[in-house]
Amino acid sequence: MKTLMLGNEAVARGLYEAGCSFVSSYPGTPSTEITECVAKYEEVYAEWAPNEKVALESAFGASLRGVRSFCAMKHVGLNVAADPLFTISYTGVNAGLIIGVADDAGMHSSQNEQDSRHYARAAKIPMLEPSDSAEALAFAKLAYELSEQFDTAVLMKMCTRVSHSQSVVETGERTLPEPKKYEKNPAKYIMMPAYAKKKHPMVEERTRALTAWAETAEINRIEDGSDQSVGIITSSTCYQYVKEAYGDTYPVLKLGMIWPLPEQKIRDFAKTVAKLVVVEELDGFIENHCRNLGLSVSGKDMFTEIGELAQNMVKEKLGGAVQAGEPLSEEIPARPPVMCAGCPHRSLFYVLKKLNLTVLGDIGCYTLGAVAPLNAIDTTICMGASVSGLHGFVKSGDEESAGKTVAVIGDSTFIHSGVTGLINIAYNESDSTVIILDNSITGMTGHQQNPTTGYNLKGDPCTKIDLESLCHAVGIKRVKVVDPYDMETCQAVIKEELAAKEPSVIISRRPCALLKYVKHPGPICSDPEKCKGCKACMNIGCPAISMVDGKAVIDETLCVGCGVCGQLCKFGALSTE
Amino acid sequence: METKNMMIVGVGGQGTLLASKLLGRLLLTKGFDVKVSEVHGMSQRGGSVVTYVRWGEKVFSPIIDKGQADCILSFELLEAARYTEFLKPGGRIIVNSQQINPMPVIAGAAAYPENLVEKMSALDAEVDAFDALTLAEEAGSSKAVNLVLMGRLSRHFDFTKEEWMDAIEHSVPPKFLEMNKKAFESGRND
Numbered sequence: 001m002k003t004l005m006l007g008n009e010a011v012a013r014g015l016y017e018a019g020c021s022f023v024s025s026y027p028g029t030p031s032t033e034i035t036e037c038v039a040k041y042e043e044v045y046a047e048w049a050p051n052e053k054v055a056l057e058s059a060f061g062a063s064l065r066g067v068r069s070f071c072a073m074k075h076v077g078l079n080v081a082a083d084p085l086f087t088i089s090y091t092g093v094n095a096g097l098i099i100g101v102a103d104d105a106g107m108h109s110s111q112n113e114q115d116s117r118h119y120a121r122a123a124k125i126p127m128l129e130p131s132d133s134a135e136a137l138a139f140a141k142l143a144y145e146l147s148e149q150f151d152t153a154v155l156m157k158m159c160t161r162v163s164h165s166q167s168v169v170e171t172g173e174r175t176l177p178e179p180k181k182y183e184k185n186p187a188k189y190i191m192m193p194a195y196a197k198k199k200h201p202m203v204e205e206r207t208r209a210l211t212a213w214a215e216t217a218e219i220n221r222i223e224d225g226s227d228q229s230v231g232i233i234t235s236s237t238c239y240q241y242v243k244e245a246y247g248d249t250y251p252v253l254k255l256g257m258i259w260p261l262p263e264q265k266i267r268d269f270a271k272t273v274a275k276l277v278v279v280e281e282l283d284g285f286i287e288n289h290c291r292n293l294g295l296s297v298s299g300k301d302m303f304t305e306i307g308e309l310a311q312n313m314v315k316e317k318l319g320g321a322v323q324a325g326e327p328l329s330e331e332i333p334a335r336p337p338v339m340c341a342g343c344p345h346r347s348l349f350y351v352l353k354k355l356n357l358t359v360l361g362d363i364g365c366y367t368l369g370a371v372a373p374l375n376a377i378d379t380t381i382c383m384g385a386s387v388s389g390l391h392g393f394v395k396s397g398d399e400e401s402a403g404k405t406v407a408v409i410g411d412s413t414f415i416h417s418g419v420t421g422l423i424n425i426a427y428n429e430s431d432s433t434v435i436i437l438d439n440s441i442t443g444m445t446g447h448q449q450n451p452t453t454g455y456n457l458k459g460d461p462c463t464k465i466d467l468e469s470l471c472h473a474v475g476i477k478r479v480k481v482v483d484p485y486d487m488e489t490c491q492a493v494i495k496e497e498l499a500a501k502e503p504s505v506i507i508s509r510r511p512c513a514l515l516k517y518v519k520h521p522g523p524i525c526s527d528p529e530k531c532k533g534c535k536a537c538m539n540i541g542c543p544a545i546s547m548v549d550g551k552a553v554i555d556e557t558l559c560v561g562c563g564v565c566g567q568l569c570k571f572g573a574l575s576t577e
Numbered sequence: 578m579e580t581k582n583m584m585i586v587g588v589g590g591q592g593t594l595l596a597s598k599l600l601g602r603l604l605l606t607k608g609f610d611v612k613v614s615e616v617h618g619m620s621q622r623g624g625s626v627v628t629y630v631r632w633g634e635k636v637f638s639p640i641i642d643k644g645q646a647d648c649i650l651s652f653e654l655l656e657a658a659r660y661t662e663f664l665k666p667g668g669r670i671i672v673n674s675q676q677i678n679p680m681p682v683i684a685g686a687a688a689y690p691e692n693l694v695e696k697m698s699a700l701d702a703e704v705d706a707f708d709a710l711t712l713a714e715e716a717g718s719s720k721a722v723n724l725v726l727m728g729r730l731s732r733h734f735d736f737t738k739e740e741w742m743d744a745i746e747h748s749v750p751p752k753f754l755e756m757n758k759k760a761f762e763s764g765r766n767d
Contacts, residue, residue: 004601004611108616132612132639165614165639166601237639244638312642325644325662326700332659333687335679337589337624368622373684538684543623546683557719 005169007162010133011072011100012037013169014140018096019176020044020070022062024055026416027445028074029109030163031102035072036448039457043174048448048457051383051416052077056084056099060153063097064189066180068144072100075116076382080417082119087191088153089123090199092206095180096147098140099125102158105281106308109444111363111380113307115282120155120259124203126210127155127259128219131239133167135219139256142219150206150213157258159281161237161308211260219256222269225249230318231273233266233286238279238309245315261289270295277302277318281309339368341544342513342520342560344439348408348484349376350540350564351491357404357498360393362386362418364410365443365512373541377408384409384417387434391421394430403498407434411467412442412450419470425503426475433497433504436467437484440511447515471505478504485510487567513560520560521576526552530573537565537574580633582641586660587652588677589624592723595748596650597628599727603736603744604632614639623680625656650730652722653677654706658693666701671729673709673722705729712763718753721760728764738765 005013011034015023023046025035039046049055055071062069073081078101085099101119104110120127128143130136136158143154187195214220225231227249234242235255242252253269255261266289270276278287278299287299302317303309312322339346349369352359353376361367361377362385370377379389386407394402409418414436425432442448449455454464471479478500482490490508497504511518523544533550544558545565552565552573566574583600587593594615601613609632616627629641643662648669651657657672664670674694681687690696694706707729713721724745731741742758749757 002605004605004613006615160616161614161639164616165612167612167636167639168605168610240637240639310640310642311638312644322642323644323665325646325664326666327662328658328690328693328696328700330658330690330693330696331687332655332690333679333681335588335623335625335655335659336681337622338680340622365622371680372686541680541684543680543683546678547685 001171002168003171004166005133005137006033006164006166007130007133007136007158008033008164009037010136010169011140011156011158013171014137015070015098016041016044017137017172017174018141018144019068019174020144021067021176022059022069023047023071024049024058025072026050026052026055026077027442027448028077028102029445030104030160031072031074031077031100031158032445032448033163034100035457038070046457048450050451052081053084056081056088059097059099060084060088060093063093063095065182066095068096068177070098070100072102074110075101075103075114076110076112077101078116078119080383082123085119085125086123089125090191090196090203091189092151093147093153094182095177096144097153098143098147098156099153100156100158102160102163103282104160106160108160111382113282115285116155116157117258117285118283124207125153125155125259126150126257127157128256129157129236129258130162130256131236131254132162132165133169135256136162137169137171139219150210152206157236159236207260211262214257214260214262215265217257220262220265221254223248223252223254225251228272229274230277231269231275232277232279233269233290234279235286236281238281241309241311241314242279244311245320246318255286258285261286263293266290267293267295279303279309279314336371337368338371338541338543339365340513341542341558342562344484344508344510344513345369345437346374346540346542347487347564348435348437348490348508349374351487351494352376352406352408355491355494357406358393358401360386360389360405360407362407362409362413363444364413364437366408366410366437369408371541373539383413384421387414387418387421388424390432390434391425391428391430394432395428402431406494406498407432408437409434410443411436411438411440411452412448414467415451415465419474422471422476422505423474430503431501433494433506435494435506435508438467438507438509441515443512447512467507476503476505478502479507480504481507481509483510484508485562485564487564513562522561523556523559524554524561524563524566524574524576526554527573527575530571532571532573534570536568536570540564540568578633580631580636582646583630583648583650584641584646584660584663585628585630585650586656587626588656589622589626591652592720593626593628593652596723596727597630599744599748600630602747603740604630606740606744607736610634610636612636612639625659627660648730648733650726652726654693655679655689658690658697661697661700661702664700664702667703669703669705669733670697671705671726673726674706675708675710675722707767709764712767713760716760716763717756721757724757724760725764728761728766731761731765
């Protein structure tokens with residue numbers, strides 16, 4: 001049946017059709033929907049793991065046991081999973097194992113735009129790269145065949161435009177391969193030096209065998225062009241931009257496998273064209289490979305390594321003309337994302353700002369606490385970095401700076417990699433104050449369950465990790481719970497814990513305002529008689545409040561009635577009555 | 578046929594994704610090659626959102642570049658103004674005249690530009706600006722702005738009303754079907 005599918009949904013369909021039976025992932029834009037979609041197939045066991053390392057190791061365990069398995073993550077998640085990745089390269093697999101990784105060129109929702117292709121080369125693991133949904137489905141099935149034929153995990157590289165674009169796919173039936181038997185095999189699976197030394201040459205040999213496969217693989221195809229003055233090597237979404245800009249004008253070598261790369265095929269292609277050009281996003285990965293082959297090639301001298309490419313840029317850089325559009329001469333104000341009306345993080349950040357604290361931040365919706373008017377966050381690095389960073393900051397400063405510095409981290413991020421930093425705080429005894437922003441969901445990526453919510457990926461009730469007990473168990477004696485909507489209490493507790501000469505954790509607990517089960521009291525009423533136009537309520541950056549003719553006005557379609565603005569109004573102009 | 582390009586723009590949370598899903602489905606059933614591109618994640622938090630819908634015999638790029646859109650369907654006035662550069666000369670702008678202040682305007686750091694409909698009409702563009710919010714509220718919910726806009730858009734397609742209704746039935750929950758159909762009709766006939 002022909003249907004429109006998101007690239008991520010098509011990967012999920014390919015996994016399903018190939019008989020994948022085990023999926024373990026950590027959510028991360030733009031990879032999240034692969035796992036959400038595959039979880040809808042009853043035949044596939046699918047779960048959210050606490051982080052990407054756990055996800056990959058669990059998927060490896062399933063492969064070891066003999067079933068086809070999968071894990072998904074965003075590009076920065078692969079950094080977390082890099083440790084098992086490099087050694088799974090040595091062990092190889094039992095049943096097929098695919099690692100899905102989605103890059104985010106242009107940083108639509110990421111803290112950097114690292115190019116994951118380097119991991120394939122560094123870990124010596126083959127990487128496939130689809131350019132649309134039909135390929136995403138087909139490549140997922142092919143990846144399992146390669147995985148089992150060459151005894152290797154296979155990386156499946158997505159990017160925002162392939163993950164989040166719908167295109168036409170033809171679906172097929174699920175075929176469940178015979179489960180493989182698990183057999184004890186120390187030389188294959190125990191990577192201590194004696195065995196690993198024997199394994200390494202086999203890994204190099206495997207890459208040579210895969211390179212030979214790449215030379216004739218159908219997914220590395222040459223498309224003829226009418227004009228041999230330029231020949232283009234490309235892959236992924238860039239292939240689509242090239243075809244959009246130039247159709248069948250120039251010959252194209254379209255690569256479906258991005259590591260290992262063919263050698264003879266590229267040399268032969270180069271011979272047929274006057275000028276060789278590589279069109280690829282981010283780093284000059286294919287380009288450098290061509291250079292290593294001694295070929296004269298253009299790439300990053302024409303196309304930027306920063307952000308995304310698009311068809312107009314491809315057209316222009318290769319000498320074509322594009323049609324210009326007409327912008328308004330008017331300055332159009334930006335519309336940046338903001339914390340939602342009723343977001344429990346807002347009031348907590350207001351208190352942190354009021355206390356003039358240094359705030360080490362983390363990855364999640366609450367990163368938006370960094371923007372005006374709250375401006376409450378000092379750093380954002382990676383998952384968990386707030387907690388461990390705070391420890392170093394506090395240990396290296398004086399008592400006064402320790403009393404003016406906190407870390408903020410979400411519930412899901414804390415479980416992901418914040419808890420290890422907290423163990424360090426307890427073990428090495430820094431007077432750190434960590435605030436866990438517990439909104440009872442993984443918010444930023446669109447409401448995924450996590451170990452603290454009491455529900456699993458399939459939506460069934462399950463074991464709920466108790467954050468208070470967890471903090472106590474790792475050695476934190478002072479653990480307080482506050483309601484972020486109650487700003488007075490929040491302020492008092494934060495001051496108290498900052499003053500304490502020992503580690504402490506404050507759990508700021510209130511569910512995300514967008515969760516369906518959260519009941520709201522309804523919009524706040526603003527009283528223009530009482531409003532003095534002091535704008536105190538504007539300091540929390542709530543999208544539901546604006547000043548009209550010098551008076552605070554509530555947008556009733558947005559306001560949920562959290563009442564935080566009312567706590568700021570000294571004149572009683574904002575109330576639920 | 579030449580590939581057709583439509584941008585659906587608006588503010589995160591306004592229901593632009595449902596509109597592109599509905600349109601994509603309809604175009605596929607009519608035998609076109611279709612690509613629909615969305616950006617998820619950060620843009621959902623009340624930020625500016627863009628969806629690209631492209632259809633034709635064979636569609637390559639999932640995105641629309643500057644100067645390429647045949648039509649911009651905008652859920653909010655400022656968002657239409659933001660993307661005029663993507664419109665082909667002579668292209669069409671269908672825009673809900675509703676104004677939603679972005680944070681810089683709310684915070685007083687910027688002003689919401691005035692007379693945007695007039696300014697857009699002065700470009701080489703066909704501008705159809707109307708109050709979709711009021712029509713949606715009359716149909717039963719301010720959330721039905723997307724269906725009102727789809728109704729307005731439907732005037733420019735050769736598809737029958739039944740084909741549109743069928744696509745709506747496949748794209749909205751049964752509970753809200755009647756209200757959404759009513760919203761669609763009001764946009765189409767207003």
